[in-house]
Amino acid sequence: MAGRQLLACALLAAAVGAAVGFQEGLRGHQIWELPSSIPAALEALLRDGLLDALDHSESHRRVHVPAEGLDTARRILGEKGVGYKVLVDDLAEHFQGERRRRREVDSREAGSCTADSCPAPLSDAYMTLQQMEFYLREINTTYAPRVSVQSIGKSVEGRDIWMVHVKSGGCAQGDTQPQVNLRHPRIAYWMMKRRAVWIEGGLHAREWISPAVALQLVATLAQQCSVTRAIDVYVVPMANPDGYLYSWASNRLWRKNRRPISGGGCDGVDLNRNWGYKFGVGASSNPCSEVYKGPATFSEPETQALRDAMTAVADGGNLELVVALHSYGQVLMYPWGWTAEEAPDTPDMRRVGEMFASAAQKRHGTVYSVVNSASGFYYASGATDDWAKGVLNTKYVYTLELRDEGAYGFYLQASQILPTAEEVWQGLRMMLLALTPEKAPAGAPQA
Ligand SMILES: [Zn+2]
Structure with a gap:
C-alpha cells in the first residue's frame, strides 16, 4: 500500500516538471564524421570530453562536438591533418525540425496511454x-x-x-x-x-x-x-x-x-x-x-x-x-x-x-x-x-x-x-x- 502511495506522489511530481526550450541544450552543437583510424592524441581528446564518440564503425566514426569545443576541435584536427565531415551543423535546430515533422504522427501513435494511465507499454512510440x-x-x-x-x-x-x-x-x-x-x-x-x-x-x-x-x-x-x-x-x-x-x-x-x-x-x-x-x-x-x-x-x-x-x-x-x-x-x-x-x-x-x-x-x-x-x-x-x-x-x-x-x-x-x-x-x-x-x-x- 505504502509503495502505491509513493508511486502516486512520484507521478504528480513528474507531471508538474514541465520542459522549457526544447533541445536548447544542444544549440550550436554539431555531429561530425571522422575517419576510423585517428592519431592516438585524438583518442585522448575523445576521452577528455572535447568530442563525444557516438559509434565505433569500421569505416568511420561519428562524434558529437559541443558548441564550446568547436574552435578547439577544428584547430586540433587541422594540426593533426585529420579531415572531417559536418553531418549536422546545429543539433537544437535539427531536433526541433524533427519534432515539427513528427508531432502529428506522435500524437496519433500515443497507443494505449491516456492522460493518466498506461495499461500496456507502448510499442509504437517512446514513452515519457x-x-x-x-x-x-x-x-x-x-x-x-x-x-x-x-x-x-x-x-x-x-x-x-x-x-x-x-x-x-x-x-x-x-x-x-x-x-x-x-x-x-x-x-x-x-x-x-x-x-x-x-x-x-x-x-x-x-x-x-x-x-x-x-x-x-x-x-x-x-x-x-x-x-x-x-x-x-x-x-x-x-x-x-x-x-x-x-x-x-x-x-x-x-x-x-x-x-x-x-x-x-x-x-x-x-x-x-x-x-x-x-x-x-x-x-x-x-x-x-x-x-x-x-x-x-x-x-x-x-x-x-x-x-x-x-x-x-x-x-x-x-x-x-x-x-x-x-x-x-x-x-x-x-x-x-x-x-x-x-x-x-x-x-x-x-x-x-x-x-x-x-x-x-x-x-x-x-x-x-x-x-x-x-x-x-x-x-x-x-x-x-x-x-x-x-x-x-x-x-x-x-x-x-x-x-x-x-x-x-x-x-x-x-x-x-x-x-x-x-x-x-x-x-x-x-x-x-x-x-x-x-x-x-x-x-x-x-x-
Ligand atoms: Zn550505454
Whole structure:
C-alpha cells in the first residue's frame, strides 16, 4: 500500500516538471564524421570530453562536438591533418525540425496511454517518464502479488528508481495463496534451487530503446509465467530518470546523470563508470567527459540504489544472470571490460551468450555478435557488468547493446521497439531456460 502511495506522489511530481526550450541544450552543437583510424592524441581528446564518440564503425566514426569545443576541435584536427565531415551543423535546430515533422504522427501513435494511465507499454512510440510510471503503477495492481513494484532509492534530483519483481512460483500464486506444498521434498528441492535474474535498463539517458525494451520484457514476463516458475526476475527499467527527462527536454544526446558539478560548467557523472570495481580504468576524471567516472566509487545515488538492491538479491541466494541493456551496436558483451584477461566462467558465459544470439536471430534475422567487452569494444571499468562479476561473483553477466548498427543509432525509430523486444525476449528466454534447475536427484519422491 505504502509503495502505491509513493508511486502516486512520484507521478504528480513528474507531471508538474514541465520542459522549457526544447533541445536548447544542444544549440550550436554539431555531429561530425571522422575517419576510423585517428592519431592516438585524438583518442585522448575523445576521452577528455572535447568530442563525444557516438559509434565505433569500421569505416568511420561519428562524434558529437559541443558548441564550446568547436574552435578547439577544428584547430586540433587541422594540426593533426585529420579531415572531417559536418553531418549536422546545429543539433537544437535539427531536433526541433524533427519534432515539427513528427508531432502529428506522435500524437496519433500515443497507443494505449491516456492522460493518466498506461495499461500496456507502448510499442509504437517512446514513452515519457510519466507514462512509464503510469504503466508501473498499473502492473503493481493488475498482477499483484506475483508482480510487485517498489522504489529502491532516489536519483540526484529526487526521483524514484523503480524495481519490478516478477516472482517465481508460476501463475498459480495469482491472486490467492501459492498452490504448492512447500513441505513436499521434490517441491522443497525445486524451490531451494530457485535462481534470481537482474535486468537493468536506462542507465544511459540517450539510449531510449533500452527502457523501452525493458518495459516490453516486464509485460511479457508478467504474462508468460511458466518460464519464470523457478526464477525470480528483477527489472529496473529506468535507472537514470533525471537524465532521461533531460534527454527529452533539453539535450537528446545526454548520457550521464544530472549531478551538478561546481566549477567547470559540465554536469553529470557517467553511471556506467561509477561502480566500485577496478574504478578508473578506461574512464575519465574530467567532468566534461561523457565517460566521467565521478569523484569516488558509488558517489551517485543511482549507482548506490542499484548496488544495494542487487546485493540484497544476491544475498537472498542464487543471483545467476545479470543483463544490462544499452544501445547501440547489436553486441552481447561479457566481462571483463577493464582488462582483456579472461574472466571466470568465460566458456559458460560465451556458450549461453551464443544461445541468446542464435535464438534472437531466428526471430527477425537480426545478428548480435557475442564478444568480450574489452577486446570487442573498448576498455571501460566501473560498469555494472564488471562489478556484478568481480564483487557479486554472478556466473552469467552481460551488457547487451541493442539495435541498431548505426544507421539511426540513439534515434532508433519507434517502429523498431517491438521487433527489438521480440528478438531480445527469444534470446533471454533461452538464457532463462539454461538456468532452470536440473532434475531433482534420484531417489527424491516424485510430485
Ligand atoms: Zn550505454
